[in-house]
Amino acid sequence: MNNRIGRKIYYDKSTGNVILDTGEKMGAVIETTIDQDFETYQALKQRVRDTVGVIQLEFGQYAEDFAQCNGFRVNPQTLELEFSYPDPNATEPQEPVYQKPLTEQLKETQQAVAELTLLLAPMNGGM
Numbered sequence: 380m381n382n383r384i385g386r387k388i389y390y391d392k393s394t395g396n397v398i399l400d401t402g403e404k405m406g407a408v409i410e411t412t413i414d415q416d417f418e419t420y421q422a423l424k425q426r427v428r429d430t431v432g433v434i435q436l437e438f439g440q441y442a443e444d445f446a447q448c449n450g451f452r453v454n455p456q457t458l459e460l461e462f463s464y465p466d467p468n469a470t471e472p473q474e475p476v477y478q479k480p481l482t483e484q485l486k487e488t489q490q491a492v493a494e495l496t497l498l499l500a501p502m503n504g505g506m
Contacts (some may be wrong), residue, residue, distance in 0.1 A: 383438040384410050388460065389403055389423060390453040392432045395461075397452055398422050403438055434460060445479040 382405070391426045398429040413433060417423045423431065434453060441460065445451070448462040454477070461473030478484070 381406060382408050382410070384408055385436040386427045387416065388411075388431050388434045388436070388451075388453065389416070389420075390434070392430055393455060395453040395455040398426065398431060403506040405438075432458070434459075435457075439493060441480050441482060444482055447481070450477075 382402040384474050386403050387399075387401045388397055389391050389401075397500065399416075401418055401420075411419070417428060430451065441462075444462050447464055450463040451464045452461055453459070454461050460480065461477035463481055464474055466497065
């Protein structure tokens, strides 16, 4: 049995701060339930269950973002995962700036370019 299980990210519902990232699992592993996680992980045992949210990701989802980021959280208003990335030009430590995953921003930009290309094609004689 060679399973691939995506990470679960448990977070504080009021702040969006990450309490626990289970990480991805591969091989002879079985997926755990949220109840099992609350029994297993010390960080969750210490929490009131109603104050904790969870996001289940697919295996490999946002892999590049996790590899490049220097922090992540859940936006408490949108319940979307947000990442902060290091500034390669910074000479001093910076406060994290959380934003949509760069992989999603790239897809949106590519889509916008494709739409603009289609709109501009008739103006350029179809070229």
